[in-house]
Amino acid sequence: xxxxxxxxxxxxxxxxxxxxxxxxxxxxxxxxxxxxxxxxxxxxxxxxxxxxxxxxxxxxxxxxxxxxxxxxxxxxxxxxxxxxxxxxxxxxxxxxxxxxxxxxxxxxxxxxxxxxxxxxxxxxxxxxxxxxxxxxxxxxxxxxxxxxxxxxxxxxxxxxxxxxxxxxxxxxxxxxxxxxxxxxxxxxxxxxxxxxxxxxxxxxxxxxxxxxxxxxxxxxxxxxxxxxxxxxxxxxxxxxxxxxxxxxxxxxxxxxxxxxxxxxxxxxxxxxxxxxxxxxxxxxxxx
Amino acid sequence: xxxxxxxxxxxxxxxxxxxxxxxxxxxxxxxxxxxxxxxxxxxxxxxxxxxxxxxxxxxxxxxxxxxxxxxxxxxxxxxxxxxxxxxxxxxxxxxxxxxxxxxxxxxxxxxxxxxxxxxxxxxxxxxxxxxxxxxxxxxxxxxxxxxxxxxxxxxxxxxxxxxxxxxxxxxxxxxxxxxxxxxxxxxxxxxxxxxxxxxxxxxxxxxxxxxxxxxxxxxxxxxxxxxxxxxxxxxxxxxxxxxxxxxxxxxxxxxxxxxxxxxxxxxxxxxxxxxxxxxxxxxx
Ligand SMILES: Nc1ncnc2c1ncn2[C@@H]1O[C@H](COP(=O)(O)OP(=O)(O)O)[C@@H](O)[C@H]1O
Ligand SMILES: Nc1ncnc2c1ncn2[C@@H]1O[C@H](COP(=O)(O)OP(=O)(O)O)[C@@H](O)[C@H]1O
Ligand SMILES: [Mg+2]
Ligand SMILES: [Mg+2]
Numbered sequence: 001x002x003x004x005x006x007x008x009x010x011x012x013x014x015x016x017x018x019x020x021x022x023x024x025x026x027x028x029x030x031x032x033x034x035x036x037x038x039x040x041x042x043x044x045x046x047x048x049x050x051x052x053x054x055x056x057x058x059x060x061x062x063x064x065x066x067x068x069x070x071x072x073x074x075x076x077x078x079x080x081x082x083x084x085x086x087x088x089x090x091x092x093x094x095x096x097x098x099x100x101x102x103x104x105x106x107x108x109x110x111x112x113x114x115x116x117x118x119x120x121x122x123x124x125x126x127x128x129x130x131x132x133x134x135x136x137x138x139x140x141x142x143x144x145x146x147x148x149x150x151x152x153x154x155x156x157x158x159x160x161x162x163x164x165x166x167x168x169x170x171x172x173x174x175x176x177x178x179x180x181x182x183x184x185x186x187x188x189x190x191x192x193x194x195x196x197x198x199x200x201x202x203x204x205x206x207x208x209x210x211x212x213x214x215x216x217x218x219x220x221x222x223x224x225x226x227x228x229x230x231x232x233x234x235x236x237x238x239x240x241x242x243x244x245x246x247x248x249x250x251x252x253x254x255x256x257x258x259x260x261x262x263x264x265x266x267x268x269x270x271x272x273x274x275x276x277x278x279x280x281x282x283x284x285x286x287x
Numbered sequence: 288x289x290x291x292x293x294x295x296x297x298x299x300x301x302x303x304x305x306x307x308x309x310x311x312x313x314x315x316x317x318x319x320x321x322x323x324x325x326x327x328x329x330x331x332x333x334x335x336x337x338x339x340x341x342x343x344x345x346x347x348x349x350x351x352x353x354x355x356x357x358x359x360x361x362x363x364x365x366x367x368x369x370x371x372x373x374x375x376x377x378x379x380x381x382x383x384x385x386x387x388x389x390x391x392x393x394x395x396x397x398x399x400x401x402x403x404x405x406x407x408x409x410x411x412x413x414x415x416x417x418x419x420x421x422x423x424x425x426x427x428x429x430x431x432x433x434x435x436x437x438x439x440x441x442x443x444x445x446x447x448x449x450x451x452x453x454x455x456x457x458x459x460x461x462x463x464x465x466x467x468x469x470x471x472x473x474x475x476x477x478x479x480x481x482x483x484x485x486x487x488x489x490x491x492x493x494x495x496x497x498x499x500x501x502x503x504x505x506x507x508x509x510x511x512x513x514x515x516x517x518x519x520x521x522x523x524x525x526x527x528x529x530x531x532x533x534x535x536x537x538x539x540x541x542x543x544x545x546x547x548x549x550x551x552x553x554x555x556x557x558x559x560x561x562x563x564x565x566x567x568x569x570x571x
Pocket of ligand 2: 302332333335
């Protein structure tokens with residue numbers, strides 16, 4: 001059974017006013033336990049609005065969101081539960097660090113869950129270690145951290161709630177290659193070690209290609225494609241027409257195909273590209 | 288190409304609470320050539336923004352000197368002239384526009400120059416056209432996308448008849464479509480108007496289109512060269528935390544399997560090389 005299911009979700013901002021905006025329209029989506037769903041789309045396509053329904057931060061104008069089959073907006077209790085079971089990390093989360101110390105910031109979520117003090121302490125330290133923040137940083141002000149450290153502290157704050165579903169909105173935006181690599185590795189490791197489900201919103205097709213198992217493409221408030229990462233990037237032409245990027249490897253193989261080279265086009269990482277090209281030349285792909 | 292900005296033995300140390308803090312830049316020697324497209328790479332904290340701020344006298348060197356054309360950035364009387372020639376576009380599109388109408392924002396600089404109204408009008412229109420934002424001249428900036436806001440910021444600089452524009456990670460916070468728009472704008476200004484571009488970026492696709500690439504590492508220049516020279520240096524990439532552009536990584540993997548391929552950097556180069564290899568192997 002899907003751990004999270006979205007049925008006919010529509011969200012209007014400023015409903016019935018002159019400024020009414022349909023941010024999300026008629027979206028159906030099933031997220032299976034343990035998968036890593038990549039969400040792709042232009043700015044303004046509705047990604048952030050969509051994912052804020054997963055933990056009941058936003059209420060649907062129409063449709064519903066089911067967590068283990070139960071409507072998250074059933075009542076106050078179910079909304080509260082969703083807030084903790086689905087951990088949401090906003091875009092540029094470092095701007096939302098506000099406590100005096102890093103420790104207090106990371107403990108904000110678990111403290112809200114009203115856990116015992118020693119359990120909160122365990123979670124804060126585990127999460128900080130997990131994201132690679134040294135113990136010595138915990139008593140510092142979040143403003144004294146570097147950009148990359150702030151980002152990791154904010155993610156640790158969500159991980160400390162030990163959510164079953166971790167939702168990250170553009171967690172690598174604005175980082176350098178090392179910082180990006182580090183965050184992606186962290187997310188993969190979190191999923192592997194806790195068996196959690198992960199939803200990753202990203203502009204970077206290379207990031208999605210590298211870590212996601214399935215992908216959802218949003219375009220003008222609608223879910224226009226869903227499938228395995230291979231299935232979605234195999235429709236690279238359509239993605240390009242929507243003005244979205246596709247991974248460089250995908251672009252290379254689509255162009256080769258256009259030039260009459262009989263290659264497969266469901267390629268989206270460099271390693272797959274190597275194998276596909278060697279296969280074309282009749283060489284054995286590496287194991 | 289002649290030198291437009293010259294950095295001579297430049298070091299810079301921020302005044303901070305910790306006296307032991309290392310210098311942000313150490314003994315940098317570098318020339319920005321007139322009319323070139325120069326990309327600056329390097330991990331966070333390597334000194335890129337400090338370097339950028341030294342180029343237009345936002346900072347002045349603790350040691351050494353920075354000369355813009357004939358002007359020393361340490362000469363306070365020249366600061367205004369230097370800023371008119373070397374403009375800067377920052378990372379966050381939301382803190383660069385001050386006016387509530389696009390064209391008023393672009394007019395801000397020329398108005399300060401005390402130009403007559405019709406000259407201001409001409410410059411504003413011309414600047415907005417050159418970044419492809421003329422149709423938005425009456426728009427409210429907060430309603431624009433990130434890429435559009437950055438292009439308005441660029442127009443504000445062009446309206447000053449600037450010779451050189453520094454982009455400090457100006458595409459980091461905007462989506463791929465906006466990034467393509469800004470990159471196209473940079474290339475057009477460089478090619479058609481001869482404006483010198485210094486582009487600080489983490490996106491290797493932006494760097495491979497530059498004439499030259501500077502790699503910063505821990506406050507020092509680790510390498511300067513053409514994109515081909517820099518990206519062919521595997522040890523350098525590893526040491527400075529840079530990644531190979533995806534097209535280059537793909538070609539390298541195929542080469543490693545014993546198929547002879549030239550060194551490529553861009554998607555186009557990679558497609559050409561693979562097509563040739565496939566034809567040579569007789570599979571097309
Ligand atoms: N709080 C809000 N009030 C009104 N409109 C909003 C609000 N947040 C987002 N929108 C609008 O909803 C649409 C979808 O935005 P968003 O969900 O943020 O997209 P994305 O995350 O894909 O960039 C956009 O047109 C945006 O302008
Ligand atoms: N205003 C400042 N005060 C003190 N140190 C600074 C300041 N700005 C940058 N630094 C330090 O200078 C070094 C270089 O920073 P910066 O030029 O911003 O690098 P980059 O742009 O490559 O990330 C870093 O160690 C950084 O912490
Ligand atoms: Mg968003
Ligand atoms: Mg910087």
